[in-house]
Amino acid sequence: MDVLALVAGLACLLLAAAIVVLLGERRRLHRRLAQSQEVVAQLQADLGAALRPPPASTPTERAVRRVIRTASRVREQGITGLVQDTLEGLQVWAGQERADILNMAAPDGTVTLFFSDIEDSTTLNHRLGDTAWMRVLTAHSRVLRGRIEKYRGRVVKTAGDGFMVAFRDPEAACRAATGIQRDLRRDLTLRRYGGVRVRIGVHTGQVVARDGDYFGRDVAMAARVADRACGGEVLLSDAVREALGEDTVLRLEELEPVELKGLPGAHVLWRVLPRVG
Structure with a gap:
């Protein structure tokens, strides 16, 4: 009985130690996962900032960029030839933005x-x-x-x-x-x-x-x-x-x-x- 009790006790100690080790490893894995997610998020933010065009500093520049983006979308939708870049042709700007574009x-x-x-x-x-x-x-x-x-x-x-x-x-x-x-x-x-x-x-x-x-x-x-x-x-x-x-x-x-x-x-x-x- 003493031997069985000793074996059982050792088994419990080993199990407890294994549980402690596993719990510790789990915490470390969680920390590493959280750090990895932070790194990925930062990389995504940096990449987005790098690819993002600089903000237009004036209303005219913002309006011109809208012209370019709109013309690009029209071309991507399959219209052949050159896009006629007049305000009447594209018809996407409000009155104030038209005034900004004309202020060259x-x-x-x-x-x-x-x-x-x-x-x-x-x-x-x-x-x-x-x-x-x-x-x-x-x-x-x-x-x-x-x-x-x-x-x-x-x-x-x-x-x-x-x-x-x-x-x-x-x-x-x-x-x-x-x-x-x-x-x-x-x-x-x-x-x-x-x-x-x-x-x-x-x-x-x-x-x-x-x-x-x-x-x-x-x-x-x-x-x-x-x-x-x-x-x-x-x-x-x-x-x-x-x-x-x-x-x-x-x-x-x-x-x-x-x-x-x-x-x-x-x-x-x-x-x-x-x-x-």
């Missing part, structure tokens, strides 16, 4: 306008066929919109392969234009189809804004400057050159005065030269 003028009341189109686009479309041409247009639009967004421009409207864009700052408009020309030459999709040559003209002046569009003599002037450009070229009006000032880092070449269709007099234009090195 610089402090002196001027707007810098950028017009672009693909040189010989009809010929290129015929050579490539409609399916390949749509791929070219999509890649072309992606390149332009990327640079325009980077330099806080506003796509006023598009028509086929043509873009009309507004910038508050002439330097930003010129940097966007030169960046676009570089990106077009490097884009793999465009290179696969032989590339495209885009003409860009930039002009700074006063405009009249109505229903998401711009009107006036200076709008026509910007379009005519683009008409004078060759594919792969960025031309500036004399007004843009004056607004840039003497400290601009852009390399500019003054051209001979030219006539611009529908506008009186001779006009001095400037060619933006490629960067050295």
